[in-house]
Each structure stands twice: as structure tokens, then as C-alpha cells.
Amino acid sequence: MDTTAYLKRFNAYPVEELYLQDLARLQSLHMQNVPFENLDVIRSVPIYLNLENIYEKIVTHRRGGYCYEINGLFHWLLKELGFDAQLISATVMKPDGTWTKADTHAAILVNLDTPYLVDAGFGDSTVSPIPLGGERHTDNSGTYSVVGHEGLYYDLVRENGEDQQILYRFTTDERMLADFHEGCVFNQVSRESPFTHDDLVTKATPDGRITLSGMQLTISANGEKTKKELTADEKSKLLKEEFGILLDAEEAVETAT
Template structure:
């Protein structure tokens, strides 16, 4: 795999220093230029936890992916660049407060003076690394902190307008990409998966986020949202113009 080509895929430059600010820029650019998407899931195209295949899809075919693909490949890049990075598993809390299938989300920890949570594959979430020490970070999507639950687990929490929401719970135990095989299969085929019902494509922007859900396009900018219903032709144009995905490649 060619890390320079991968960096160019999300408009990043090769870095010479491996500091927190460089990691922050990499994560932000990755989330703005490589979408979170489930289009293969919805079209019953199998997704394999193979870095060569993921690289081909994301870099050469200029597609996006879901957490195993996005964070799996981003973890490989960070390791190649010299960061002390490891994959971890997490359990997502759904908007209704119930928990998704245990340990079926893949994220990344990077070590500096302390551990930082890095996640380029969760969709609408922070664009910056979050320290495990409890310090808050705020961007246009909300204010985030990580709270220790017990001796094993931590919660990623988002605060919006005095409300708190646990996004997911994780431990610091290192995982390999192959460890997510069961979760990857589950999220491709189960009716209980969040990804088997409608097309979902989303990416961050400098001031918000743009999301395609089935035939509805939602733009969020500086906290304000607008929603538009799309025709099939409009949807094809949005995939191409807003997400860089060639609709013909999905047929």
C-alpha cells in the first residue's frame, strides 16, 4: 500500500513531526474527504476485513466505508507514519438509550503523554482526538469528553445544550482487525444492524456536516439544519458532487 497516495486521497500532506496537532489535522481532513457510507451493505456487496481490499475501495475507487474500513485503514496509516496507535473495540449506545451488539464498533487509541481516542469512522462525531483524562473538546458538532466508568471501561460523551449523551463505551484492550469479523458480518446482514435499512452517506465539513439518508439530504452548518427530499436523479448527482462517489460504480 502507498501511504502517499492514501494521504493525497484526503488532501493531506506527508508530515515530518508526529505531534498531536498533526494527528488532529489528519483526522479532520480524513472525516471531511472520505465519507462514512454503507452503500455496499445495502447492495449486498460483501465487505472483507482485508487491508488490501479496503485500500483498493477507499483509495483507488475513491469510496468511503464504515468503521472497520475507515478506522482499519486509518490505523494502518497512523502506524506507518510512526504514531503509537492501536485498534480497540466499542459498544455503541443507540439514540433511544439501548446498546447495540457488544464490541461491534472499531476505533483507535493513540498514545502521547496520555491516551487519545481517535475515530474517523463513527459518522457524526468529533473531528479531533479526545484525551482519556476527562478534558473537554468542543467543535461544531458538540462538546466531547471521555469519562472513566470503572477499572476497565470508558464512555465517550457528547454534550449539547446541557444534555449529555453516551455515544459508546470502550476499553483500552488492543484488537486486531480480524477480531471484528463477527461484528462486520452482523452489520452487513442483521435486521438489528443500523446499516441494513437505508442508504447512508455522511461526511464532515468545515462548519458542519452533510448527510444523505435514503433520498433525504441534510445539511448542517453552524448548528442550523436544512433538509431536502431528492429524486433518484438528484440522489445520483449528490453522490457524485457532494461525496465524490460515482453512481455507476454501485450498479
């Protein structure tokens, strides 16, 4: 696997120093160019926790993926660049306040002057590293903090006005990518998985986020949201032009013509 080709995939260049600003730039560019998407899940294309396969999908075929793929490969890159990075597991809180299957989300912890949560594979969330010390960080997607609970576990929290929403809960225990096998299978086949119901493709933009959910396009820019229902042709065009994604059937047609 080629780190230079991977960096070019998301319009980045090699880091000269292992500073917070370098890590933040890598995460932001990654989230703007490598979409979070479940298209293979919906189309019953198996996803395996094999870095070579994930590299081929994301770098060679210029696709995205969900958390195991995106954060699994991004973690490999950070390690190759010299960062002190480790995979961790998290349990996601649903919008209704209940929890998903435990430890089925993969995220990254990077140790600099202090530990930082780095997550390029959670969809609509912060595009920057968040320190574990409770400091608040604001970007185009909202205001975030990581709240510790006596060192036993941590919550990634997003502020919604005066309210606070827990996005997920995690510990700092190091995980291997293979440890997420059960969660990866669950999120591909279970009706309780949030990824088995309809297409979801989303990526950050310089001023917000663009999201395809089913046949609906949502564009968030500078705190404002617009929504539009798409036709099948408009959806295919959007996948190609905004996300750089051609599905296999479309690739075959384009190659034949």
C-alpha cells in the same frame, strides 16, 4: 499499499512530527474527504476485513466505508507514519438508551503524552482526538469528553445542552482487525444492524456536516440544519458531486458514453 497515495486521497501531506496537532489535522481532513457510508451493505456487496481490499476501495476507487474499513485503514496509516496507535472495540449506545451488539464498533487509541481516542469512522461525531482524561473538547459537531470509570471502561460523551449522551463505551484492550469479523458480518446482514435498512452517506465539512439518509439530504452548518427530500436523479448527482461516489451501474453507463 502507498501511504503517499492514501494521504493524497484526503488532501493531506506527510507529517514531520508526531504531535497532537498533526494527528488532529489528519483526522479532520480524513473525515472531510472520506465519507462514512454503507452503500455496499445495502447493495449486498460483501465487505471483507482485508486491508488491501479496503485500500483499493477507499484510495483507488475513492469510496468511503463504515467503521471497520475507515478506522482499519486509518489505523494502518497512523502506524506507518510512526504513531503509537492501536485498534480498540466499542459498544454503541442507541438514541433510545439501549446498547447495540457488544464490541461491534472499531475505533483507534493513539498514545502521545496521554492516550487519545481517535475515530474517523463513526459518522456524526467529533473530528478531533479526545483525551482519556475527561477534558472537554468542542468543535462544529458539539462538545465531547471521554469519561473514565475507575479504569475499567470509558464512555465517549456528547453534551446536548444540559444533558449528556453516551455515544459508545470502550476499553483500552488492543484488538486486531480480524477480531471484528463477527461484528462486520452482523452489520452487513442483521436486521438489527443500523446499516441494513437504507443508504447512509455522511462526511464532515469545515463548518459542519453533510448527510444523505435514504432520499433525504441534511446539511449542518454553524449549528443550523437544513433538510431536503431528493429525487433519484438529485441523489445520484449528490453522490457524485458532494461525495465523489459513482456506483458500479453508474460507472458502467458513464464509461459507455
